[in-house]
Amino acid sequence: MVQFIEVDVNEISEGKEGHRGRVSYPILKGFLETGHVAAKLDRTGMQQSFQALYSSLNAYIRNHELPIKMFSRSGDIILVRLDLNADGTENPDWKEEMAAARAERAAEAPLITDSEVKVRFDEEKGQTTK
Secondary structure (H helix, E strand, O other), X not given: OOOOOOOOXXXXXXXXXXXXXXXXXXXXXXXHHHOOOEEEEXXXXXOXXXXXXXXXXXXHHXXXXXXXXXXEEOOEEEEEEOOEOOOOOEOOOHHHHHHHHXXXXXXXXXXXXXXXXXXXXXXXXXXXXX
């Protein structure tokens, strides 16, 4: 059976806030509120490494299906709004366009058969580099 033991509220130490969205949410929300179609993220004063920040932002964008495309160029993180056209007008069909682009990339990907895997394995077996 579960028991509950009363605790004095004053004895409870203050813990840290939760980590969910503590970094990603403010950054991405701030970008969406700027109204810019594309922007470079200024990482000055940030504690996270480039890779950690990039990874957490990318996961947040994917998990929350935000209308943002993110990529890196020359050590900078670039954010591009998908729900806006290049001239700043709204693009209500951004989800359909992304789905069509994903389907097109999947159709272009070469199909690798079991025999192709065996041939490649036999060629590359024992090599330290490809």
